[in-house]
Amino acid sequence: MSSAIALLGQPNSGKSTLFNALTGAHQHVGNWPGKTVEKNEGSFDYEGKKIKVIDLPGTYSLAANSDEEIVTRDYIAGQEADTVCILADSSQLERSLFMLADYAGIRVPALLLLNMMDVAKVQGKNIDAKKISKKLGISVIPFVAQDKKNYNEFLSTVSAKQKAYPDYSVLEEEYKKEFGEKYADVCRILPENGIGVYSPCWLFAKLVEKDPVAMQLVEDKIGSGKYSELNKILSGIKDGSSRTGSCKFAWIDAILEGSVKDSGSGLLRSKFDRIATSKRWGKPLAIAIMLGALILSIIFGIPFMMLGSYIPGLAAPVADALLEAGAHPLLVTVLCDGIWTAVGFALAMSGYIFGASIAFGLLEEVGYMARISYVFDNTMRKLGLHGKAVMPFICSFGCNIAGSSGTRVLDTWSQRMTAIALSWVVPCGSTWGVVGLIGSVFFGPGVIVVILLMFAISALHLFITSKVFGRKLLKPSDRTGIIMELPPYHKPRWGALAKHGLIKMKEALKRALIVITLISVALSLLSYSESGDFTESILGRIGEAIEPVTMFFGLRCQTFIAWIGSMMAKEGALGVLASTFSRDSSVMHALATMKSNPVDNTALVDLLKTALTKPEALSFLFAFYFNMPCLMALSATLHETRSKKWTFLVAGYYVVMSLLIAAIVYHVACLIF
Amino acid sequence: MNLTEAKEGTRGRIRSVGGTPEYQRRITSVGLTPGCVFNVIQNRTKQPVLIYARNTQIALDRSDCEKIETEVVS
Numbered sequence: 001m002s003s004a005i006a007l008l009g010q011p012n013s014g015k016s017t018l019f020n021a022l023t024g025a026h027q028h029v030g031n032w033p034g035k036t037v038e039k040n041e042g043s044f045d046y047e048g049k050k051i052k053v054i055d056l057p058g059t060y061s062l063a064a065n066s067d068e069e070i071v072t073r074d075y076i077a078g079q080e081a082d083t084v085c086i087l088a089d090s091s092q093l094e095r096s097l098f099m100l101a102d103y104a105g106i107r108v109p110a111l112l113l114l115n116m117m118d119v120a121k122v123q124g125k126n127i128d129a130k131k132i133s134k135k136l137g138i139s140v141i142p143f144v145a146q147d148k149k150n151y152n153e154f155l156s157t158v159s160a161k162q163k164a165y166p167d168y169s170v171l172e173e174e175y176k177k178e179f180g181e182k183y184a185d186v187c188r189i190l191p192e193n194g195i196g197v198y199s200p201c202w203l204f205a206k207l208v209e210k211d212p213v214a215m216q217l218v219e220d221k222i223g224s225g226k227y228s229e230l231n232k233i234l235s236g237i238k239d240g241s242s243r244t245g246s247c248k249f250a251w252i253d254a255i256l257e258g259s260v261k262d263s264g265s266g267l268l269r270s271k272f273d274r275i276a277t278s279k280r281w282g283k284p285l286a287i288a289i290m291l292g293a294l295i296l297s298i299i300f301g302i303p304f305m306m307l308g309s310y311i312p313g314l315a316a317p318v319a320d321a322l323l324e325a326g327a328h329p330l331l332v333t334v335l336c337d338g339i340w341t342a343v344g345f346a347l348a349m350s351g352y353i354f355g356a357s358i359a360f361g362l363l364e365e366v367g368y369m370a371r372i373s374y375v376f377d378n379t380m381r382k383l384g385l386h387g388k389a390v391m392p393f394i395c396s397f398g399c400n401i402a403g404s405s406g407t408r409v410l411d412t413w414s415q416r417m418t419a420i421a422l423s424w425v426v427p428c429g430s431t432w433g434v435v436g437l438i439g440s441v442f443f444g445p446g447v448i449v450v451i452l453l454m455f456a457i458s459a460l461h462l463f464i465t466s467k468v469f470g471r472k473l474l475k476p477s478d479r480t481g482i483i484m485e486l487p488p489y490h491k492p493r494w495g496a497l498a499k500h501g502l503i504k505m506k507e508a509l510k511r512a513l514i515v516i517t518l519i520s521v522a523l524s525l526l527s528y529s530e531s532g533d534f535t536e537s538i539l540g541r542i543g544e545a546i547e548p549v550t551m552f553f554g555l556r557c558q559t560f561i562a563w564i565g566s567m568m569a570k571e572g573a574l575g576v577l578a579s580t581f582s583r584d585s586s587v588m589h590a591l592a593t594m595k596s597n598p599v600d601n602t603a604l605v606d607l608l609k610t611a612l613t614k615p616e617a618l619s620f621l622f623a624f625y626f627n628m629p630c631l632m633a634l635s636a637t638l639h640e641t642r643s644k645k646w647t648f649l650v651a652g653y654y655v656v657m658s659l660l661i662a663a664i665v666y667h668v669a670c671l672i673f
Numbered sequence: 674m675n676l677t678e679a680k681e682g683t684r685g686r687i688r689s690v691g692g693t694p695e696y697q698r699r700i701t702s703v704g705l706t707p708g709c710v711f712n713v714i715q716n717r718t719k720q721p722v723l724i725y726a727r728n729t730q731i732a733l734d735r736s737d738c739e740k741i742e743t744e745v746v747s
Contacts, residue, residue: 061702065695095704095727102702210694242690245701246708267712267725279717374732378719386734387721411699481734482721483699 004052004080005158008072008103009087010096011058012487014115014145016040018087019055020496021148029503032071036408036640039071046159054081062102063206063241064213066411073213076108077197083162084110090120090127090142091488093260094252100136101248104168105202107194111139111162113154118144126261135255137167170254172201174247179208182233189230195221205247208240270489276368277486282375290372290394293363297355297398298429304351304505311344333524342520345569346512349399349632352429354505356395356402361497367487377482383462384470385410386482389419396426400629401508401636408640414478417641421469421650424629425462427454430570435621437574441605442617450618454625457661461626469650511639512632519568519631534580543580553659554619554666559612563623563658569630574604581607615669623662628654674745676722676738679713684746686710691740700741703731710746 009015020027023042030039040055056075057068064070076084086103089096093114100112114120114129133140139157144150176183186207187200194200195217206214207230219227237243275281298305319336323329363369369391377387388409396403403423407416427435435454439447529536535544543557550560558580565576581604608617628634628651638647679685687709690697704727705711711726721732733741 059702061698063698063702065698065702092728095729098702098704209698211698239690239697241694241697241701242706245697245706248701249704249706249709267714267728267730269714277715277720277723279720370732374721374723377721377732377734381734387732477693477695480696480699481737482732483703483734483737484721484732485703486723486730486732 003049003082003159003161004054006054006056006075006081006084007087008056008076008084008099009058009115010060010089010099011485012490013058013087013089013096013099015055015058015087016496017145017493018113018115019053020493020499021145021151022053027499032067035067035071036642037067037071046155049159051159061098062106063209064211067413070213076103076106079108079197082109083158084108085113085158086110087113087115087143087145090114090116090125091123093120093125093127094249094256097252097255098248100166101171101252104166104171104248104251105199105205107165107197107199109138109162110165111141111157112136112166113141113143115143115145117142118147124262128259131259132255135167135170135259138162138164168199168201171247171251174250175201175204175244178243178247179237182237185233186230189222189226189233190218191221205244207234208237208244210234210240273371273486273489276371277374282371286372286375289363289368293359294394294398296359296362297352297402299355300358300501301351301353301355304354305348308344308346308348308351311340311347315340329530330525330528333528334521339517339521342516343513345572346509346516346632349401349512349569350505350509352399353402353508354501356398357504358497358501360391360395360402360406361500362492365490365492365497367489370484370486373482373484374486381481383418383422383466384474384479385415385419385422386480388482388484389415392419392423393426396423396428399428400424400426400633401512404633404637404640405504411480412478413641414473414475415480417643417646418466418469418473420637420641421473421646422462422465424633424650424654425458425465425626427458427625428570428629428633430630431625433571434566434573435625437605438608438617438621441608442612442614450621454622457622457626461657461661465653468653473646508632508636511635515631515635516568523565523568540580553623553663554616554669555623555662556612556616559616559620559623563620563627566624566627567631569632570624573624577608578604581611614673615666618669619662619666622665623658626654626658626661628658674743676724676733676741676743677716677735679716679722679743679745681713681716683713684710685713685743686746688742688744691742692737696737696740700733700737704729705731705741711743 007015007019019040019042022044026044027040027042030041031037032039037057041052043050043052054075056072059066059069059072062069062073064073075081086100088100103110114127117127120127127142129140129142139162141154141157143154183204186204190200190203194203203214203218207218218230276285315336318340319332322332322336363372373387373390376390380387380389389407391409392403392406395406400423403426404420407419410416410419435451436447439450443450526539527534527537529540534540539561543561547557550556555563558577561580562573562576566573634647634651638644641647687705687707689707690700690705709726711724713722714725714730715723721734722738723730723732
């Protein structure tokens with residue numbers, strides 16, 4: 001029989017270092033069923049036995065505050081793991097043992113790893129693991145996760161099956177002291193032996209803490225009659241969580257008493273940290289470092305982007321070969337213009353995702369991300385969010401897909417949904433190519449004014465959107481303020497970062513390929529005509545028929561189609577414009593050639609100048625800029641939020657807003673020019 | 674005296690934590706409970722309050738800090 005262990009610990013406790021060291025290449029990343037929480041699994045061999053490892057999400061406690069914590073608790077209670085390895089950071093032992101204190105009372109075998117013993121020693125702390133072990137009744141192992149040479153004790157302990165769970169009798173005494181008779185009163189109503197692995201003591205604490213999941217569990221078990229009796233007692237207990245919290249820390253103190261000698265001093269803040277959190281210099285420093293990270297993302301992603309932009313160029317020779325072999329032109333269009341181009345777009349975009357997850361993962365890993373959140377907290381509060389939400393906005397300047405997966409750091413679903421909805425205002429990297437080109441064709445240096453106007457409207461848009469969706473999405477209870485650890489600075493682990501980047505890239509590529517292939521096949525079919533003249537295709541005819549309507553927004557048939565086409569991939573707008581105006585190729589073919597050959601725009605420039613008026617050009621630019629991000633970003637948002645309703649509601653809102661802004665800009669511009 | 678009124682560089686002790694059960698659960702899990710001793714590292718308007726408690730640097734929302742009653746420890 002194979003055995004399994006689970007790694008449990010607070011963020012920055014060294015859990016993932018241990019996980020990577022144990023499992024090496026034998027890893028698998030998935031999602032916990034029904035949740036957007038990453039599930040990391042792996043395995044290793046020890047003395048001929050295969051041991052499975054689950055890396056549980058890093059959370060501060062086992063309360064049901066977030067999906068991560070619920071997933072963690074359910075997994076432990078399911079007893080799939082033979083042993084739960086609880087990690088604590090020895091350099092912050094008291095606080096990081098809170099996880100153990102929250103675990104105490106769960107009757108699943110566990111052992112305690114006192115990680116970062118080396119750091120603790122440098123700080124002048126002397127920790128006696130044997131004494132702690134005696135008090136807890138479980139194995140306690142001094143540990144340094146970075147140093148594989150000292151894994152022996154851990155490996156031999158974990159492979160010999162552990163049977164003991166932490167002794168919680170002293171914790172129970174603390175509860176009795178704090179809550180008096182009420183402890184016994186509650187336990188009398190609870191099943192004598194607890195529920196499953198949860199002891200009455202653990203359930204008592206969770207009930208007093210008003211933990212909704214635990215309350216439901218108890219109600220289902222004892223029936224509503226007894227539960228209302230229980231509720232009567234519980235309603236008489238105020239400030240439950242801080243009181244049980246005090247008990248838990250009293251228990252931790254009792255365990256550490258006589259086992260820890262601390263001759264160290266308090267916090268020593270580096271000069272850098274003072275600057276990073278300073279009121280005057282914190283923001284400029286953060287902006288500079290984030291700009292650096294954006295540039296770094298693009299540099300890391302360049303190999304994939306180049307590969308991606310090279311692929312469409314190969315479409316033409318393949319198409320010629322197929323035509324020569326006698327394939328039907330429609331089939332060739334779909335295959336070469338449609339699918340082939342799609343692969344190129346998807347690859348280029350996922351290249352950026354790879355770069356961004358390394359660059360921003362780096363900021364997170366060295367500990368700087370928390371400082372960025374700290375200095376931008378006040379700004380984000382104005383949008384109903386808090387400092388941790390700043391990252392999705394920054395990532396969106398590269399690509400909105402990276403932005404939406406960046407919201408995972410937020411506490412609640414509604415905060416995530418709101419942050420994504422707002423981050424869609426941020427224009428991605430591809431937007432600028434189109435705005436820059438068309439803007440400068442029509443306005444020369446005046447394009448700066450156009451862009452400044454776009455920024456001004458963006459700020460307004462952000463404000464309106466936060467009001468529109470904030471009111472519905474963020475109830476007062478969801479508007480939680482920041483509670484954030486500013487971790488000590490660490491050295492990054494490049495191997496783990498690169499691995500994570502590749503996983504993210506694969507995920508994005510897979511999803512993007514499906515979406516973009518479907519769309520591009522549809523688009524190439526709709527814009528196909530025997531003669532090659534766009535106006536004779538289905539799309540062309542529809543476009544012309546509804547032009548009287550779209551002209552209200554200042555969009556002609558061609559610019560309207562380009563606006564729609566840009567939803568597939570933002571840079572695609574230029575290609576669509578070229579093809580619809582030049583009347584000599586299909587929309588998809590144009591997308592392909594624009595992508596592979598973005599510099600050769602002179603023909604397009606001449607075409608545009610004669611075909612569009614200035615107000616029309618402005619209207620298109622604003623409709624394009626404020627439209628929802630591409631469909632790949634939509635699909636990523638759907639994946640992250642798991643809410644069709646809200647994702648499509650937000651998408652519809654953006655489409656309407658972009659047309660509205662275009663209409664206003666057009667009619668005002670008509671008065672000026 | 675609530676936490677927003679605590680002076681930079683001083684040492685204090687938490688007397689009580691108010692707010693909703695959710696808030697209490699969240700703040701307890703980072704180690705801030707009644708009786709906990711802390712140092713005020715940074716306390717400026719328009720920035721979260723920065724304290725050092727149980728060997729950890731923690732940033733707390735200003736308006737939330739009004740729910741945390743503290744006393745000065747010499």
